[in-house]
Amino acid sequence: MNEIKHYSILYEWADWIDAQDVMQKLHISVRTLQTWRTNGLLPYSRISGKIYYRKSDILSILQKNYTGQSESLSTDFNE
Secondary structure: OHHHHHHHHHHHHHOEEEHHHHHHHHOOOHHHHHHHHHOOOOOOEEEOOEEEEEHHHHHHHHHHOOOOOOHHHHHHHHO
16 A cells, blocks of 8 residues: 555656756746746746746646647548
């Protein structure tokens, strides 16, 4: 049972990344990331001045702003 709890905690922590990682992954500036926080676009957590983001929140924003075809149409293309 302890092992399951341990993996659950590790999974939770695996979802968090720091601001530097977000900027590198998305190729955005410090100012852009700050604007996203200020406008409420991207939720965050601040601990001792360091800011962390959930990967799942970032992926959700990317998905919401995706302008490509829907998934069902893209499967037609792959066939």
